[in-house]
Amino acid sequence: MMTTIPTTAHPIAVSTNGLNKSFGDGENRLHVLHDINLNLRSGSMNYIVGPSGCGKTTLISIMAGILTAESGETTLFGTPIHKLKSSQKAKFRRDNIGFIFQQFNLVATITNAENVAVPLLIQGKPHGKAIEQAKLLLEQVGLGDKVNGFPRDLSGGQQQRVAIARALINNPRLVVCDEPTSALDGKTGAQILELLTVVARDPNRCVVVVTHDNRIYKYADQLVEMEDGRIKSIQQVDHSRPTDSQF
Amino acid sequence: MYQIALKMLFGDKAKFLTLVVGLTFSVMLLTQQGSIFCGLMLRTASNIFETGAPIWVVDPKATSFNDVVDMKLSEVLRVRSVEGVKWAVPLALHAATAQSDKGDTGAVQIIGVDDQTLIGLPTGMTKGRYEDINQPGAVIIAKGRSERYGSPQVGDFFELNDQRVKVVGMLETQKSFSPFPIMYTTMNKVQQLFPEKKRPVSFILVKNESTISPEKLIERITAQTGLHAYGLWDFVFLTMQFWAANTGIPINLGINVLMVLIIGTVISAQTLYAFMLENTRQFGTFKAIGIENKTLAGMVLVQSAVVGIIGHGIGSGLISTLGLLNPPNSQLAFYTPPQLIGITFVLVCGFCLLAAVLSIIKVLRIDPAIVFRG
Ligand SMILES: Nc1ncnc2c1ncn2[C@@H]1O[C@H](COP(=O)(O)OP(=O)(O)OP(=O)(O)O)[C@@H](O)[C@H]1O
Numbered sequence: 344m345m346t347t348i349p350t351t352a353h354p355i356a357v358s359t360n361g362l363n364k365s366f367g368d369g370e371n372r373l374h375v376l377h378d379i380n381l382n383l384r385s386g387s388m389n390y391i392v393g394p395s396g397c398g399k400t401t402l403i404s405i406m407a408g409i410l411t412a413e414s415g416e417t418t419l420f421g422t423p424i425h426k427l428k429s430s431q432k433a434k435f436r437r438d439n440i441g442f443i444f445q446q447f448n449l450v451a452t453i454t455n456a457e458n459v460a461v462p463l464l465i466q467g468k469p470h471g472k473a474i475e476q477a478k479l480l481l482e483q484v485g486l487g488d489k490v491n492g493f494p495r496d497l498s499g500g501q502q503q504r505v506a507i508a509r510a511l512i513n514n515p516r517l518v519v520c521d522e523p524t525s526a527l528d529g530k531t532g533a534q535i536l537e538l539l540t541v542v543a544r545d546p547n548r549c550v551v552v553v554t555h556d557n558r559i560y561k562y563a564d565q566l567v568e569m570e571d572g573r574i575k576s577i578q579q580v581d582h583s584r585p586t587d588s589q590f
Numbered sequence: 591m592y593q594i595a596l597k598m599l600f601g602d603k604a605k606f607l608t609l610v611v612g613l614t615f616s617v618m619l620l621t622q623q624g625s626i627f628c629g630l631m632l633r634t635a636s637n638i639f640e641t642g643a644p645i646w647v648v649d650p651k652a653t654s655f656n657d658v659v660d661m662k663l664s665e666v667l668r669v670r671s672v673e674g675v676k677w678a679v680p681l682a683l684h685a686a687t688a689q690s691d692k693g694d695t696g697a698v699q700i701i702g703v704d705d706q707t708l709i710g711l712p713t714g715m716t717k718g719r720y721e722d723i724n725q726p727g728a729v730i731i732a733k734g735r736s737e738r739y740g741s742p743q744v745g746d747f748f749e750l751n752d753q754r755v756k757v758v759g760m761l762e763t764q765k766s767f768s769p770f771p772i773m774y775t776t777m778n779k780v781q782q783l784f785p786e787k788k789r790p791v792s793f794i795l796v797k798n799e800s801t802i803s804p805e806k807l808i809e810r811i812t813a814q815t816g817l818h819a820y821g822l823w824d825f826v827f828l829t830m831q832f833w834a835a836n837t838g839i840p841i842n843l844g845i846n847v848l849m850v851l852i853i854g855t856v857i858s859a860q861t862l863y864a865f866m867l868e869n870t871r872q873f874g875t876f877k878a879i880g881i882e883n884k885t886l887a888g889m890v891l892v893q894s895a896v897v898g899i900i901g902h903g904i905g906s907g908l909i910s911t912l913g914l915l916n917p918p919n920s921q922l923a924f925y926t927p928p929q930l931i932g933i934t935f936v937l938v939c940g941f942c943l944l945a946a947v948l949s950i951i952k953v954l955r956i957d958p959a960i961v962f963r964g
């Protein structure tokens with residue numbers, strides 16, 4: 344059920360204004376993003392879709408403050424992050440953003456609980472406390488029996504659950520996911536997206552998922568379609584669902 | 591995050607082993623070269639150690655055990671008259687030519703000890719008796735290299751400076767750096783063997799009274815006699831310096847050490863750097879999550895420090911063990927003083943730091959945007 348009625352119940356979490364980005368110089372210069380204007384709200388699940396190379400990854404990298412745009416503004420929860428120095432951006436990410444990657448990016452040589460604890464450890468939390476918190480979160484994603492195991496002993500879907508727990512442990516207001524399901528089979532991918540949908544029920548949290556997978560659009564509150572570095576369409580989806588989260 | 595850094599390091603056993611083995615080899619090479627240097631240097635001073643005298647008095651122009659200016663016998667009396675001297679005895683060191691009855695001939699060094707006390711005669715007699723050294727024409731020979739003049743046995747005779755002498759004993763002495771065979775006899779016989787020498791004394795060996803420290807007495811002897819008094823170790827170092835300056839050993843071994851240093855630095859820097867490169871994705875993820883640069887740098891430092899310490903421990907441990915296995919008087923001059931372990935530790939810290947700095951520069955430059963790229 345797709346409509347174009349905008350959801351205005353929640354405040355704007357992410358706002359981009361006139362974003363432009365290109366790579367390379369001279370003849371090799373590639374203009375990847377053209378004048379991107381986009382608003383994403385807290386308490387919403389946002390999908391960014393579009394053909395390969397259209398600039399999806401580039402866009403969420405800028406939104407998450409790990410890539411700098413050439414021009415334009417990016418405001419996260421009222422903070423104009425394009426104005427921050429890189430160390431300030433790092434601190435902002437540490438406190439506000441969770442990351443989920445296609446290849447999970449877990450550290451193979453530390454336990455699942457330690458992997459989940461990494462964002463807290465980076466914040467400087469004591470090891471023991473961080474691990475305790477990580478264990479709780481692993482239980483919530485259904486991996487309570489794997490806390491002391493290692494990522495290599497988990498299936499892809501389980502590894503992505505560990506990664507989701509890691510992305511959530513600092514209770515971020517923005518969660519960015521780049522192709523979180525494309526390394527997984529269809530069924531596992533759907534389970535992961537359902538889990539992320541639950542994550543997005545927190546009214547204070549905005550989730551952005553970049554995906555190719557058109558079977559799963561049904562989970563989105565807002566669907567952003569891109570083409571050739573431009574936004575082709577923005578669609579709002581009304582699911583009329585409860586807005587509370589167990590995370 | 592430092593615990594995480596360590597787990598990343600130890601987690602991959604194969605990579606960790608490569609890292610440690612690289613460093614262990616560098617440390618082993620460094621320690622081995624250093625030990626040989628120390629072993630050789632120690633041998634230059636073996637005669638000094640063997641006499642066991644705490645204070646050595648020489649002519650002011652003497653520069654070492656092997657470069658002396660001889661003194662008159664009366665100087666011994668002057669030294670004895672200094673207050674605080676418990677005993678002072680002459681020791682002679684002269685070169686001579688020895689010829690066996692079979693016709694073998696070669697240069698030897700004669701060491702003459704005090705007739706009454708025999709102070710300066712090394713312990714370690716394997717054949718014969720010490721007291722027989724007081725017989726007319728008696729010499730005790732140090733085993734080793736005596737083949738040059740026909741490997742004389744106890745009871746054999748040979749010619750020394752055209753005088754007949756008799757072997758009354760054999761000594762097992764420490765290996766010396768000097769290639770010349772050594773014969774021990776008494777001061778009186780030295781004067782007979784070298785009647786032309788008006789200055790037969792090369793060193794005066796001194797022991798302090800218990801009421802005065804060796805250092806104080808050294809000052810006093812030097813001030814009152816115009817001779818030069820040295821403590822045992824000062825005289826040892828003077829002698830080491832003499833050989834070092836006149837043989838090119840430090841330069842030659844130094845070049846080796848320099849090579850090892852360069853190779854060690856390259857190996858450890860390269861393996862550490864490769865380790866960091868292999869962890870680019872993890873470090874990139876940490877950067878995306880928002881790790882502070884100083885924490886990241888600290889992680890790399892911790893990793894390289896641990897590799898350095900472990901590599902140093904294993905490397906110097908192995909070499910020290912090999913050194914202990916080496917029999918004391920073997921052909922291989924090998925001595926690993928604790929100071930050498932300290933020096934190699936500082937050097938290892940140096941090149942681990944260099945490797946860490948290179949890696950830190952690399953790691954800090956990792957673009958967090960790579961985390962979303964395949
Ligand atoms: N660091 C870079 N240097 C040069 N070109 C880049 C860089 N990053 C991205 N590009 C180019 O920018 C364009 C957009 O890339 P981007 O990764 O944002 O696309 P995407 O929509 O995520 O594609 P996909 O679905 O294949 O992941 C591509 O043509 C890509 O080759």
Ligand SMILES: [Mg+2]
Pocket residue numbers: 399400401521
């Ligand atoms: Mg992409």
